[in-house]
Amino acid sequence: MHDIRVIIPAFNEEKSIAQVIGAIPDTVNEIIVVNNNSTDQTASVAAEAGATVLTETRMGYGYACLMGLNYVDKQSKTPDIIVFIDGDYSDYPQELPKVVAPIIKEGVDFVIGARVKSLREKGSMTPQQVFGNWLATTLMRLMYGAKFSDLGPFRAIRYDKLKELGMQDKTYGWTVEMQLKAIKHRLAYVEVPVRYKKRIGISKVSGTVKGTIFAGVKILGWIFKYGFK
Template sequence: MNSKIKVIIPAFNEAQSIPLVIKAIPSIVDEIIVVSNNSTDDTEINAKNAGATVLAEQQKGYGYACLKGMDYISKLEIKPDIIVFLDGDYSDYPEELTKIVQPILEENMDFVVGARTKELREAGSMTTPQTFGNWLATSLMTLFFRSKFTDLGPFRAIKYHKLLDLKMEDKTYGWTVEMQLKALKQNLNYREIPVNYRNRIGVSKVSGTIKGAIFAGVKILIWIFKYSFK
C-alpha cells in the first residue's frame, strides 16, 4: 500500500514563485495545500491554477499558516501518512521531496529535516543573520539536548500521527525550532538530509527585514530556553 503524502506550503505574496514550486513537486504527493497568509497579489489564483488546494489564513504568521493547513487535514475523512512542509518562494528544490521522505518510507524514521549545508547553498541564499541564527540555535540544542540537528530548514517531513503528538502551537517565527525541540523531547527518530538551496524569488519576509530577523531570533531563543529548563 502506498503512503499518502500531503504537502503544506505557507505563502505570503508568492505569485511569481508558487506555480514553479507546485510544478516541481513529485507526483508521489497526494495533495498540495497552499495556505495564502493574507496575500495581496495573485498567489491564490496562481496556486489554484497550478493544481493546488488553496486555503486562506488572514492572521499573518508562518505558524498560523501551517496550523491552518493542519486544521484542514484534520477534517479529511482519510488522513495522510506523511506531512511535508515546504516554502513557497522556490528557494528549496521541491523535486528533492523524494529524498526527504525516503528515510520515513524505507527506514521508519519519524521526522526528517532538509539541511541547507554550505556546499549545497547558492551564494547569497542565506543571510548572515540566518546563518548565525541557525548555528546558535542548533548549537544550543546540541548543548542542552545532545541534538544532531545542524539546521532549522523549512523543508521537512514528518509522520502525520507524530506531528499531532507534538501539539504544535507557535503562530509565527518559532514554528521550525518548536517542531525540532518537541521532536527531541519526545524522542522521535529523526535524520537530516542535505538539500540544495538557492536564492529565493522576491524578498524574504523574515530574513529580508531587520525587524523580521530580530523577531525570528528572539522567538527561537525563547523556545530553546523554555524547553531547556522544563
C-alpha cells in the first residue's frame, strides 16, 4: 500500500471543508488541513471531521501549502505521494484514486487533475479563469514545449520528486511554479480529466478583481521568469 497524504489549504471554508474531508477515500493515510488565518470555524470543523489541522497566519495559498509540507517533512515516516486539493468542494475528492493511479500503476511522477470543459458544471469556472488557464498553458507550450491544458489545484506528485522541486511561491503562483519546475526537472507527468462543480462560497481569487489581477500577474511572472533563465 502506498502512503498518501492530502494537503488542503483552507481560508474561511467552514461550509465546505467537512464535505471535502468526508469524500476523500479511506485509502489516504492522513488529511492535513492548513487553516490559512480563517475568521470562521474552518479549523474546528476540519478537526471534528477527522483532519490534522495546522495554522498558517501568513495569508497566501503557497504559504499554506508550504506549511503542510513542512509538517510532513518532520514526520518519522514520510509519504510516497502528496495530493493537493482545494477546500471549497469544487473538485470531487472521491476521484482521488483516478488522480494517483498513473503514479501507482504507470510510474508517472506528477499528475494534474484537468478540469476539462466536458466534465465541468456550467458556471463552475469564471470566464477569467478559463482565459487565464488558456493563456498560461499556451505560453508554457510555446516557450517550454509543455503539454499542460490546466493549472488545476487537484494534483498528485511523488513526495521525493516534490522535494526536488524546491517550491518557493507563497501566494497564487504555487500551481504554475510546480508545473514549470516539473518541466525543468524532467518529471514524467500526465493530465487526468476530472469533474468540476461550482464551489461553495465565494472564490478568494477569481471572485474579486484584486485577486484575479494579482493571480494573473504572479502566474505570468513565473512563466516569463523561467523564459529568461
